[in-house]
Amino acid sequence: MCLSTVYKNTMEPESILMRNVMRIDCKGGCVILTDLMERQVTIEGSLQMANLVDGFVIVKTGE
Amino acid sequence: MHIHHDHVASGEHSHDHIHTHSHQHTHGGVTHSHPHAHAHEHAHTHPHDHDALHGENTPHDHSHDCDGGCASCGGSCAHTPMEELTALMQYMVNHNAAHARELEALAAQLEQIGNKTAYEQVMAAVSDFEKGNMRLSVVLASLK
Numbered sequence: 001m002c003l004s005t006v007y008k009n010t011m012e013p014e015s016i017l018m019r020n021v022m023r024i025d026c027k028g029g030c031v032i033l034t035d036l037m038e039r040q041v042t043i044e045g046s047l048q049m050a051n052l053v054d055g056f057v058i059v060k061t062g063e
Numbered sequence: 064m065h066i067h068h069d070h071v072a073s074g075e076h077s078h079d080h081i082h083t084h085s086h087q088h089t090h091g092g093v094t095h096s097h098p099h100a101h102a103h104e105h106a107h108t109h110p111h112d113h114d115a116l117h118g119e120n121t122p123h124d125h126s127h128d129c130d131g132g133c134a135s136c137g138g139s140c141a142h143t144p145m146e147e148l149t150a151l152m153q154y155m156v157n158h159n160a161a162h163a164r165e166l167e168a169l170a171a172q173l174e175q176i177g178n179k180t181a182y183e184q185v186m187a188a189v190s191d192f193e194k195g196n197m198r199l200s201v202v203l204a205s206l207k
């Protein structure tokens with residue numbers, strides 16, 4: 001139930017895709033992130049892992 | 064959708080992009096199209112500058128090494144930094160209230176198994192927690 005920071009492939013500051021993510025949808029090979037302000041980012045890839053205690057998620061992309 | 068921009072006055076620059084566009088392809092003999100995004104780096108000149116993007120309220124998300132905020136860019140994003148902070152504060156107040164209810168439920172379980180001391184201590188902590196959240200609520204009200 002906590003907001004998460006979503007990273008691309010590695011958990012590094014320069015890999016942050018979105019902060020304060022409240023919803024993640026996986027659809028058609030894409031991961032759709034929605035933040036607290038209802039902004040959305042769509043990335044082609046898959047969910048690699050989600051740490052719901054520490055509030056971070058890693059999306060694996062083809063890069 | 065753009066992330067991590069390094070804008071320069073000339074408009075000619077290189078940076079990571081996440082492109083969002085419709086893509087037609089075939090899976091198992093079935094051709095279909097859907098919007099998708101992918102990231103890559105390339106050099107190019109923007110048809111319009113970053114300030115124009117903000118002025119047009121063109122959807123884009125990016126970092127200015129300012130923790131995701133837009134206060135330093137002087138543009139007019141769809142949400143002001145204050146709106147974002149207020150939304151975050153509202154979320155935190157609600158979130159804390161939900162955690163307080165969870166702690167109450169945990170305390171009730173401690174009482175059920177006969178540990179009255181632990182129950183009382185957790186309930187005292189819930190009370191302290193709610194006092195702190197009340198203070199946050201006052202701050203939130205002042206932001207609205």
